[in-house]
Amino acid sequence: MDGAILQKGMYINGEEVYAGDLFAVENPATFEKIGYVADGGTREAQMAVDAAHEAFLVWSKKTAYERAAHLENWFQAISERTEELARMITLEQGKPLIEARGEIAYANSFIKWFAEEAKRVYGETIPASSSSKRILVQKQPVGVVAAITPWNFPAAMITRKVAPALAAGCTVVIKPAPATPLTALLLAECAHEAGIPEGVINVVTTNDAAAVSDVWLEDSRVKKITFTGSTKVGKQLMEKAAKTVKKVSLELGGLAPFIIAEDADINAAVKGVMQSKFRNAGQTCVCANRIYVHENIKEPFIDAFKTALNSLRVGNGFEQSTDIGPLINEAAIEKVKGQIDDAISKGAKAIRGPKADERKGFFIEPVILSGATDDMACMREETFGPVAPVSTFSDDAEAVRRANNTPYGLAAYVFTKSLQKAFYYSENLEYGIVGVNDPLPATAQAPFGGMKESGLGREGSRHGMDEFLEVKYISIQL
Ligand SMILES: NC(=O)C1=CN([C@@H]2O[C@H](COP(=O)(O)OP(=O)(O)OC[C@H]3O[C@@H](n4cnc5c(N)ncnc54)[C@H](O)[C@@H]3O)[C@@H](O)[C@H]2O)C=CC1
Numbered sequence: 104m105d106g107a108i109l110q111k112g113m114y115i116n117g118e119e120v121y122a123g124d125l126f127a128v129e130n131p132a133t134f135e136k137i138g139y140v141a142d143g144g145t146r147e148a149q150m151a152v153d154a155a156h157e158a159f160l161v162w163s164k165k166t167a168y169e170r171a172a173h174l175e176n177w178f179q180a181i182s183e184r185t186e187e188l189a190r191m192i193t194l195e196q197g198k199p200l201i202e203a204r205g206e207i208a209y210a211n212s213f214i215k216w217f218a219e220e221a222k223r224v225y226g227e228t229i230p231a232s233s234s235s236k237r238i239l240v241q242k243q244p245v246g247v248v249a250a251i252t253p254w255n256f257p258a259a260m261i262t263r264k265v266a267p268a269l270a271a272g273c274t275v276v277i278k279p280a281p282a283t284p285l286t287a288l289l290l291a292e293c294a295h296e297a298g299i300p301e302g303v304i305n306v307v308t309t310n311d312a313a314a315v316s317d318v319w320l321e322d323s324r325v326k327k328i329t330f331t332g333s334t335k336v337g338k339q340l341m342e343k344a345a346k347t348v349k350k351v352s353l354e355l356g357g358l359a360p361f362i363i364a365e366d367a368d369i370n371a372a373v374k375g376v377m378q379s380k381f382r383n384a385g386q387t388c389v390c391a392n393r394i395y396v397h398e399n400i401k402e403p404f405i406d407a408f409k410t411a412l413n414s415l416r417v418g419n420g421f422e423q424s425t426d427i428g429p430l431i432n433e434a435a436i437e438k439v440k441g442q443i444d445d446a447i448s449k450g451a452k453a454i455r456g457p458k459a460d461e462r463k464g465f466f467i468e469p470v471i472l473s474g475a476t477d478d479m480a481c482m483r484e485e486t487f488g489p490v491a492p493v494s495t496f497s498d499d500a501e502a503v504r505r506a507n508n509t510p511y512g513l514a515a516y517v518f519t520k521s522l523q524k525a526f527y528y529s530e531n532l533e534y535g536i537v538g539v540n541d542p543l544p545a546t547a548q549a550p551f552g553g554m555k556e557s558g559l560g561r562e563g564s565r566h567g568m569d570e571f572l573e574v575k576y577i578s579i580q581l
């Protein structure tokens with residue numbers, strides 16, 4: 104092993120912990136090893152819950168104002184290390200540096216938002232039907248929370264869970280994706296610097312996700328599982344959580360329809376689909392996955408879309424000209440290529456954008472698939488890549504029917520200038536998030552989450568606090 108590069112232990116009970124083995128973290132744009140990280144197992148998983156449980160007894164008894172102050176200090180520490188954090192995201196995940204900087208700001212906005220929400224965890228009194236009784240309702244933290252997070256937003260998917268958990272008075276054990284553990288450890292370092300007490304935040308890095316998460320799922324001291332990732336894994340976690348009736352929040356896969364109504368501003372629609380489709384190389388759960396354009400405006404839309412596609416640059420995220428970085432791994436490349444081949448075999452026409460310079464890396468050029476039909480894999484399965492299938496529709500009812508014809512229900516988009524169409528679509532689309540002329544709706548102030556098999560619960564907004572709180576009814580007989 105090259106001793107010159109980064110070597111990091113886990114962060115448990117305020118200390119750096121090694122487990123004997125290490126696993127490598129590689130740059131998806133160059134295949135270079137950027138660091139080695141401790142490969143935790145069941146012992147470290149247990150240690151983390153022990154630490155979080157001990158810390159919960161004190162952290163949960165702090166006032167909301169004390170917890171808010173700690174979160175504000177964490178926010179400040181992250182703000183001061185934004186560039187370092189952003190560069191780590193680009194190194195281990197590949198996204199363009201400008202997007203990585205944006206992710207740190209987005210991640211930090213949850214810490215700022217929930218530092219404020221901590222002070223607004225209101226209870227209530229309810230008029231009793233008996234004159235000799237008084238009814239109180241209090242909200243209390245659920246306890247130790249286990250967070251299992253993905254590689255596509257290695258910072259934001261952690262703070263979107265940890266910030267409300269800490270604000271509510273919970274403590275956390277985190278298992279980041281093995282592809283992007285270094286960002287998670289840097290966030291923990293910022294929390295340590297900010298003075299968040301030992302045991303409140305714990306990070307267990309591992310190449311054996313199931314071994315670590317099974318310890319947490321079986322431990323009755325862990326009261327909640329919060330997960331972002333594939334629907335397949337989300338279902339497995341939900342099933343295992345049932346054994347100890349843990350609370351569960353799931354942000355799972357999407358299959359976002361992007362509908363362009365007959366009256367839409369075509370240039371605005373093209374700009375919107377470029378932002379939604381190609382952000383993070385298409386590796387977001389809310390990316391436009393299926394583009395439905397009214398048949399009467401298909402040609403001008405495709406022409407404008409093709410021009411915009413050709414302006415994209417594929418390359419290393421550290422190069423200022425890069426719009427699309429690498430995908431996360433070989434399996435992602437194979438999955439995306441498979442969907443493209445399937446579409447072409449079923450009659451789609453591929454309009455390919457610029458290739459990456461010939462060099463290493465999990466690069467794939469962006470592509471529009473014109474003439475897409477709903478039987479194609481790219482129209483039925485989450486792509487997680489820079490592929491834009493375009494299909495036409497004749498009327499709004501058809502567009503809604505086809506958009507809803509999926510087990511997924513995370514995000515949907517509609518571009519129109521008509522108020523009537525805006526309300527028709529937004530009220531009839533079966534999705535937790537509907538962007539009306541807005542391709543980038545995600546923000547800390549708003550509830551983010553899916554319907555159907557795209558998940559359970561909401562992250563962000565005041566709703567994000569409820570996921571980490573128990574509602575206690577206190578009845579007093581006078
Ligand atoms: N909704 C979203 O934001 C995301 C959706 N995905 C979808 O999932 C597909 C596969 O991507 P992956 O990164 O492989 O997602 P994944 O669901 O396999 O991984 C997400 C997290 O779950 C962990 N994990 C995996 N298997 C586990 C198990 N059996 N028990 C406990 N934890 C486990 C991983 O280590 C990672 O931390 C993507 O192509 C995409 O379609 C992936 C990442 C984020």
Ligand SMILES: O=C(O)[C@H](O)CS(=O)(=O)O
Pocket residue numbers: 255256260331354386387388389545551
């Ligand atoms: O998991 C994801 O892909 C993110 O939640 C998407 S967003 O929050 O950055 O829009």
